[in-house]
Amino acid sequence: MRIVVFCNGAFALPSLDELIKRKKLAGIVTGGNPHDGLDRVHMAAGQHGIPVCHVQKKEMKTQLEDCLRQFSPDIVLVFTFPYKIPQQVLSVPAFGFYNFHGSLLPNYAGSHPLFWQIKNQEPYSGVTVHKMDEEMDSGPIALVEKIPLHPLDTYGILSSRLAFSARLALIRLLQKFEDHHHGIPLQMQEGEKGPHAPRPELKDVIIDWTNQCAASIRALVNATNPWNKGAVTTIRGIPVRVLQVSELLLETDAAHELPPPGTIINGEDFQGLNVLTKDTKVLRIDIIYLEEGFFHGKKLLEFGIQPGEAFS
Numbered sequence: 001m002r003i004v005v006f007c008n009g010a011f012a013l014p015s016l017d018e019l020i021k022r023k024k025l026a027g028i029v030t031g032g033n034p035h036d037g038l039d040r041v042h043m044a045a046g047q048h049g050i051p052v053c054h055v056q057k058k059e060m061k062t063q064l065e066d067c068l069r070q071f072s073p074d075i076v077l078v079f080t081f082p083y084k085i086p087q088q089v090l091s092v093p094a095f096g097f098y099n100f101h102g103s104l105l106p107n108y109a110g111s112h113p114l115f116w117q118i119k120n121q122e123p124y125s126g127v128t129v130h131k132m133d134e135e136m137d138s139g140p141i142a143l144v145e146k147i148p149l150h151p152l153d154t155y156g157i158l159s160s161r162l163a164f165s166a167r168l169a170l171i172r173l174l175q176k177f178e179d180h181h182h183g184i185p186l187q188m189q190e191g192e193k194g195p196h197a198p199r200p201e202l203k204d205v206i207i208d209w210t211n212q213c214a215a216s217i218r219a220l221v222n223a224t225n226p227w228n229k230g231a232v233t234t235i236r237g238i239p240v241r242v243l244q245v246s247e248l249l250l251e252t253d254a255a256h257e258l259p260p261p262g263t264i265i266n267g268e269d270f271q272g273l274n275v276l277t278k279d280t281k282v283l284r285i286d287i288i289y290l291e292e293g294f295f296h297g298k299k300l301l302e303f304g305i306q307p308g309e310a311f312s
Contacts, residue, residue, distance in 0.1 A: 001177065002026040004073035004093075009037030011159060012079035013044060014167035015100070020048050022174075027071035028052045029064065032082035057083055064089045075177075078132065079166060087134045095183065097132040098142060098173065100166045102159075104128060107194030109137035114158050116197045117149060118223035119204075121215065125149040125158060127165045129173055131186055140186035142176065145169040151218070154225040200228075207233040207242065209262030209311055214247055214281040221245050229289040233262075233311045235300070240311070241289040242297075248274060248282045262311040273297040275311065 003019055005012060006029045019025040028045050030038060030052060045052045053067035060083050068076075068089065075095040078085075080102075090097050103113035105128040110116075117125050126146040133139040145165040149158065176184040205224050207217055221231045221242050230241030259265070261278040272284040285297030 001074045001095075002072060004029060004068070004071045004076045005079060006030075006076060006081045006085070006097075007041055007079040008032055008082050009035065009080060010040055011037075011100075011102070011163045011166065012041060014163050015077070015079060015170045016041070016044055018167050018170055020044075020050065024174075025050055026073055027067070029055065029067050029076075029081075031055045031057070031060070055083075061086050061089065065092070068092045077170070077173075084136065085132065090132055090134070095177070098129055099132050099137070099139070100169060101128045101130065101137055102126075102162045103197065104144060104146060105130060105137055105141065106189045106191065108197040109193060110197030110199075112199050113197040114155050114162070115200055115204075115223045115227070116195060118153060118155060118158060119219055120195065121151070121219045122149050125162065127162055127169045129169050130189070138189060140188050142184055142186055143169060143172050145172075151215075152222070154222045156226050202232070205232050207231050207262075207311070209233070209275075209278065210260075211278065213279040214277040214283055217277060217283060218245050218247065230287075235305060235309060235311050238290070240300070242285055242287070243289060243294070244286040245283045246272075246286055248284050259308070260310055264305065264307045264309055264311075266307040273300055273305075 001024060003024045004027045005016060005019065005025065008030060016025065028041065028050055030041060031054065042052060055063040055067065073093045076093050076097045078097055078099040085097065101113065103117060104124060104126045108116055124146055126144055128144050129142045131139040131142065145168050147161060147165055205228050207220060221244065224231045225243045230243040233240050233242060258280060259276060261276055263276050265274050265276050265282065272286065275283050275285060277283055288295055288297050
Protein backbone atom coordinates (compact mmCIF):
# COMPACT_ATOMS: atom_id res chain seq x y z
CA MET A 1 0.00 0.00 0.00
CA ARG A 2 1.39 3.36 -1.06
CA ILE A 3 0.79 5.97 1.65
CA VAL A 4 1.10 9.75 1.35
CA VAL A 5 1.02 12.05 4.39
CA PHE A 6 -0.42 15.58 4.41
CA CYS A 7 0.96 17.51 7.38
CA ASN A 8 2.00 20.89 8.67
CA GLY A 9 4.23 20.34 11.67
CA ALA A 10 5.69 18.27 14.47
CA PHE A 11 2.42 16.45 15.28
CA ALA A 12 3.18 14.17 12.31
CA LEU A 13 6.78 13.31 13.19
CA PRO A 14 6.30 10.09 15.25
CA SER A 15 3.92 8.75 12.61
CA LEU A 16 6.26 9.69 9.77
CA ASP A 17 9.02 7.81 11.59
CA GLU A 18 6.79 4.72 11.83
CA LEU A 19 5.88 4.83 8.13
CA ILE A 20 9.51 5.32 7.11
CA LYS A 21 10.58 2.29 9.19
CA ARG A 22 7.86 0.22 7.51
CA LYS A 23 8.92 1.52 4.06
CA LYS A 24 5.35 2.56 3.28
CA LEU A 25 5.76 6.34 2.85
CA ALA A 26 5.57 7.37 -0.82
CA GLY A 27 5.63 11.12 -0.25
CA ILE A 28 4.72 14.09 1.95
CA VAL A 29 2.56 17.09 1.13
CA THR A 30 2.98 20.23 3.23
CA GLY A 31 1.41 23.68 3.11
CA GLY A 32 1.43 27.13 4.65
CA ASN A 33 4.16 29.50 5.80
CA PRO A 34 7.51 28.28 7.16
CA HIS A 35 7.80 27.55 10.89
CA ASP A 36 9.93 25.34 13.14
CA GLY A 37 7.62 22.32 13.03
CA LEU A 38 7.41 22.43 9.25
CA ASP A 39 11.19 22.70 9.02
CA ARG A 40 11.50 19.53 11.14
CA VAL A 41 9.18 17.67 8.76
CA HIS A 42 11.23 18.74 5.72
CA MET A 43 14.45 17.80 7.52
CA ALA A 44 13.16 14.31 8.35
CA ALA A 45 12.04 13.83 4.76
CA GLY A 46 15.41 14.93 3.42
CA GLN A 47 17.32 12.57 5.73
CA HIS A 48 15.39 9.57 4.36
CA GLY A 49 15.02 10.63 0.74
CA ILE A 50 11.24 11.08 0.94
CA PRO A 51 9.90 13.42 -1.78
CA VAL A 52 7.96 16.48 -0.55
CA CYS A 53 5.42 18.69 -2.31
CA HIS A 54 4.77 22.08 -0.74
CA VAL A 55 1.56 23.81 -1.81
CA GLN A 56 0.26 27.36 -1.46
CA LYS A 57 -3.37 28.31 -0.89
CA LYS A 58 -3.76 30.32 -4.10
CA GLU A 59 -2.99 27.37 -6.41
CA MET A 60 -3.77 24.60 -3.95
CA LYS A 61 -6.21 22.48 -5.99
CA THR A 62 -3.96 22.25 -9.05
CA GLN A 63 -0.85 21.69 -6.96
CA LEU A 64 -2.51 18.96 -4.88
CA GLU A 65 -3.67 17.12 -7.99
CA ASP A 66 -0.13 17.33 -9.41
CA CYS A 67 1.33 15.98 -6.15
CA LEU A 68 -1.07 13.04 -6.04
CA ARG A 69 -0.38 12.18 -9.69
CA GLN A 70 3.32 12.17 -8.83
CA PHE A 71 2.98 10.01 -5.70
CA SER A 72 0.07 7.74 -6.82
CA PRO A 73 -1.12 6.94 -3.28
CA ASP A 74 -3.57 4.23 -2.32
CA ILE A 75 -4.42 6.23 0.81
CA VAL A 76 -3.65 9.68 2.24
CA LEU A 77 -3.19 10.28 5.97
CA VAL A 78 -3.61 13.83 7.29
CA PHE A 79 -1.88 15.08 10.46
CA THR A 80 -3.05 18.72 10.55
CA PHE A 81 -3.11 20.68 7.29
CA PRO A 82 -3.61 24.44 6.92
CA TYR A 83 -6.12 24.33 4.05
CA LYS A 84 -9.47 22.69 3.42
CA ILE A 85 -8.92 19.90 0.90
CA PRO A 86 -11.30 20.05 -2.11
CA GLN A 87 -13.76 17.19 -2.58
CA GLN A 88 -12.31 16.38 -6.02
CA VAL A 89 -8.93 15.75 -4.38
CA LEU A 90 -10.41 13.65 -1.56
CA SER A 91 -11.71 11.15 -4.10
CA VAL A 92 -8.36 10.57 -5.85
CA PRO A 93 -6.83 7.78 -3.66
CA ALA A 94 -8.58 4.41 -3.86
CA PHE A 95 -9.03 4.24 -0.07
CA GLY A 96 -9.57 7.97 0.45
CA PHE A 97 -8.19 10.42 3.01
CA TYR A 98 -8.02 9.70 6.75
CA ASN A 99 -7.58 12.54 9.22
CA PHE A 100 -5.89 12.25 12.64
CA HIS A 101 -7.77 14.80 14.75
CA GLY A 102 -6.65 15.85 18.24
CA SER A 103 -9.91 15.39 20.14
CA LEU A 104 -12.63 12.86 20.84
CA LEU A 105 -14.98 13.62 17.94
CA PRO A 106 -17.67 14.81 17.60
CA ASN A 107 -16.42 17.02 20.44
CA TYR A 108 -14.05 19.85 19.51
CA ALA A 109 -14.22 19.65 15.75
CA GLY A 110 -12.26 22.54 14.30
CA SER A 111 -8.76 23.90 13.88
CA HIS A 112 -7.76 24.44 17.56
CA PRO A 113 -9.04 21.50 19.63
CA LEU A 114 -6.10 21.43 22.06
CA PHE A 115 -6.57 25.01 23.25
CA TRP A 116 -10.28 24.57 23.98
CA GLN A 117 -9.92 21.19 25.67
CA ILE A 118 -7.29 22.53 28.08
CA LYS A 119 -9.12 25.82 28.67
CA ASN A 120 -12.37 23.98 29.40
CA GLN A 121 -10.57 21.56 31.76
CA GLU A 122 -11.74 18.42 29.98
CA PRO A 123 -10.81 15.17 31.78
CA TYR A 124 -9.88 13.36 28.55
CA SER A 125 -8.43 14.08 25.14
CA GLY A 126 -7.28 11.78 22.36
CA VAL A 127 -6.83 11.18 18.66
CA THR A 128 -9.79 10.35 16.46
CA VAL A 129 -9.02 8.83 13.06
CA HIS A 130 -11.86 9.45 10.62
CA LYS A 131 -12.38 9.24 6.89
CA MET A 132 -12.56 12.73 5.45
CA ASP A 133 -15.55 14.14 3.57
CA GLU A 134 -16.47 17.60 2.32
CA GLU A 135 -17.29 18.85 5.85
CA MET A 136 -14.60 19.56 8.44
CA ASP A 137 -14.03 16.75 10.97
CA SER A 138 -17.41 15.15 10.26
CA GLY A 139 -16.54 11.91 8.44
CA PRO A 140 -17.08 8.37 9.78
CA ILE A 141 -14.69 7.18 12.49
CA ALA A 142 -12.17 4.37 12.03
CA LEU A 143 -10.75 4.32 15.56
CA VAL A 144 -9.98 6.40 18.66
CA GLU A 145 -6.95 6.62 20.95
CA LYS A 146 -8.14 8.12 24.27
CA ILE A 147 -5.81 9.62 26.90
CA PRO A 148 -6.36 11.42 30.22
CA LEU A 149 -5.86 15.18 30.11
CA HIS A 150 -3.83 16.18 33.16
CA PRO A 151 -4.48 19.53 34.91
CA LEU A 152 -0.84 20.55 34.39
CA ASP A 153 -0.75 19.74 30.66
CA THR A 154 0.19 22.76 28.59
CA TYR A 155 -0.68 23.14 24.91
CA GLY A 156 2.86 22.07 24.03
CA ILE A 157 2.88 19.03 26.33
CA LEU A 158 -0.53 17.83 25.16
CA SER A 159 0.53 18.29 21.54
CA SER A 160 3.53 16.00 22.10
CA ARG A 161 1.45 13.42 23.98
CA LEU A 162 -1.12 13.35 21.19
CA ALA A 163 1.61 13.03 18.56
CA PHE A 164 2.69 9.73 20.16
CA SER A 165 -0.96 8.69 20.53
CA ALA A 166 -1.34 9.34 16.80
CA ARG A 167 1.52 6.92 16.16
CA LEU A 168 -0.33 4.23 18.13
CA ALA A 169 -3.49 5.03 16.18
CA LEU A 170 -1.54 4.73 12.92
CA ILE A 171 -0.28 1.26 13.86
CA ARG A 172 -3.83 0.16 14.64
CA LEU A 173 -5.10 1.67 11.39
CA LEU A 174 -2.49 -0.14 9.29
CA GLN A 175 -3.44 -3.40 10.97
CA LYS A 176 -7.09 -2.77 10.14
CA PHE A 177 -6.21 -2.31 6.47
CA GLU A 178 -4.24 -5.54 6.51
CA ASP A 179 -7.21 -7.34 8.05
CA HIS A 180 -9.83 -5.81 5.73
CA HIS A 181 -8.50 -5.66 2.18
CA HIS A 182 -11.66 -4.15 0.71
CA GLY A 183 -12.06 -1.31 3.18
CA ILE A 184 -12.12 -1.07 6.95
CA PRO A 185 -15.31 -0.83 9.04
CA LEU A 186 -16.33 2.73 9.92
CA GLN A 187 -18.77 4.19 12.42
CA MET A 188 -20.76 7.32 11.70
CA GLN A 189 -20.42 10.18 14.15
CA GLU A 190 -23.61 10.02 16.16
CA GLY A 191 -25.47 12.41 18.44
CA GLU A 192 -25.24 16.15 18.77
CA LYS A 193 -21.93 17.79 18.10
CA GLY A 194 -20.19 18.90 21.26
CA PRO A 195 -18.12 22.03 21.84
CA HIS A 196 -16.53 23.49 18.70
CA ALA A 197 -12.85 24.41 18.39
CA PRO A 198 -12.43 27.52 16.22
CA ARG A 199 -9.29 29.64 16.16
CA PRO A 200 -9.21 31.58 19.46
CA GLU A 201 -9.85 35.32 19.37
CA LEU A 202 -8.18 37.91 21.58
CA LYS A 203 -11.06 37.79 24.08
CA ASP A 204 -10.49 34.05 24.50
CA VAL A 205 -6.88 34.43 25.71
CA ILE A 206 -7.33 37.34 28.17
CA ILE A 207 -7.30 36.63 31.92
CA ASP A 208 -10.50 37.91 33.54
CA TRP A 209 -9.42 38.35 37.15
CA THR A 210 -12.88 39.52 38.19
CA ASN A 211 -14.79 36.47 36.94
CA GLN A 212 -12.31 33.59 36.64
CA CYS A 213 -11.35 31.36 39.57
CA ALA A 214 -7.80 30.12 40.16
CA ALA A 215 -8.37 26.81 38.34
CA SER A 216 -9.81 28.57 35.28
CA ILE A 217 -6.89 31.00 35.13
CA ARG A 218 -4.36 28.17 35.40
CA ALA A 219 -6.17 26.26 32.64
CA LEU A 220 -6.13 29.32 30.37
CA VAL A 221 -2.44 29.88 31.03
CA ASN A 222 -1.68 26.24 30.18
CA ALA A 223 -3.82 26.41 27.03
CA THR A 224 -1.79 29.35 25.68
CA ASN A 225 1.68 27.95 26.43
CA PRO A 226 3.60 28.12 24.15
CA TRP A 227 1.58 28.94 21.02
CA ASN A 228 0.38 32.39 22.18
CA LYS A 229 3.35 32.99 24.49
CA GLY A 230 0.89 32.89 27.37
CA ALA A 231 -2.43 34.30 28.57
CA VAL A 232 -2.81 38.06 28.31
CA THR A 233 -3.19 40.54 31.16
CA THR A 234 -2.02 44.10 31.83
CA ILE A 235 -0.57 46.12 34.69
CA ARG A 236 0.06 49.87 34.52
CA GLY A 237 -1.16 49.56 30.95
CA ILE A 238 1.74 47.23 30.08
CA PRO A 239 0.73 43.96 28.34
CA VAL A 240 2.02 40.88 30.15
CA ARG A 241 1.69 37.29 28.91
CA VAL A 242 1.61 34.64 31.62
CA LEU A 243 3.08 31.24 30.70
CA GLN A 244 3.08 29.42 34.04
CA VAL A 245 1.35 29.80 37.40
CA SER A 246 1.33 27.75 40.61
CA GLU A 247 -1.43 27.66 43.20
CA LEU A 248 -0.08 28.41 46.67
CA LEU A 249 -1.35 27.28 50.04
CA LEU A 250 -1.20 30.76 51.53
CA GLU A 251 -3.98 31.68 53.90
CA THR A 252 -6.21 34.64 53.08
CA ASP A 253 -8.16 36.18 55.94
CA ALA A 254 -11.75 36.18 54.69
CA ALA A 255 -12.83 37.85 57.93
CA HIS A 256 -11.25 41.07 56.73
CA GLU A 257 -12.00 42.91 53.54
CA LEU A 258 -9.80 41.53 50.78
CA PRO A 259 -8.38 43.55 47.91
CA PRO A 260 -9.90 43.03 44.43
CA PRO A 261 -9.01 39.90 42.44
CA GLY A 262 -5.83 40.40 40.46
CA THR A 263 -4.09 42.28 43.28
CA ILE A 264 -0.47 41.43 44.04
CA ILE A 265 -0.21 40.39 47.69
CA ASN A 266 2.76 39.72 49.92
CA GLY A 267 2.65 36.33 51.63
CA GLU A 268 4.78 35.35 54.62
CA ASP A 269 7.18 33.62 52.25
CA PHE A 270 7.28 36.08 49.37
CA GLN A 271 9.27 34.05 46.82
CA GLY A 272 7.39 35.16 43.72
CA LEU A 273 4.66 37.35 42.34
CA ASN A 274 1.61 36.26 44.33
CA VAL A 275 -1.81 37.30 43.04
CA LEU A 276 -5.21 37.03 44.69
CA THR A 277 -7.98 35.35 42.67
CA LYS A 278 -11.77 35.63 42.68
CA ASP A 279 -12.16 32.54 44.86
CA THR A 280 -9.71 34.01 47.45
CA LYS A 281 -6.92 31.68 46.40
CA VAL A 282 -3.39 32.76 45.59
CA LEU A 283 -1.58 32.15 42.31
CA ARG A 284 2.15 32.64 42.00
CA ILE A 285 3.04 33.91 38.54
CA ASP A 286 6.11 31.84 37.68
CA ILE A 287 6.95 32.75 34.08
CA ILE A 288 5.98 35.76 31.98
CA TYR A 289 6.67 37.12 28.52
CA LEU A 290 7.22 40.83 27.89
CA GLU A 291 8.46 42.63 24.81
CA GLU A 292 11.86 42.54 26.51
CA GLY A 293 11.84 38.72 26.66
CA PHE A 294 10.93 35.77 28.93
CA PHE A 295 11.34 36.25 32.69
CA HIS A 296 10.57 34.84 36.11
CA GLY A 297 7.31 36.40 37.27
CA LYS A 298 8.89 38.30 40.16
CA LYS A 299 10.98 40.20 37.61
CA LEU A 300 8.07 42.65 37.52
CA LEU A 301 9.01 43.65 41.07
CA GLU A 302 12.45 44.65 39.77
CA PHE A 303 10.67 46.79 37.17
CA GLY A 304 9.03 48.71 40.01
CA ILE A 305 5.68 46.93 40.30
CA GLN A 306 4.65 46.83 43.99
CA PRO A 307 2.43 44.63 46.18
CA GLY A 308 -0.98 46.26 46.32
CA GLU A 309 -1.05 46.98 42.58
CA ALA A 310 -3.48 44.96 40.50
CA PHE A 311 -3.59 43.30 37.10
CA SER A 312 -6.50 44.37 34.94
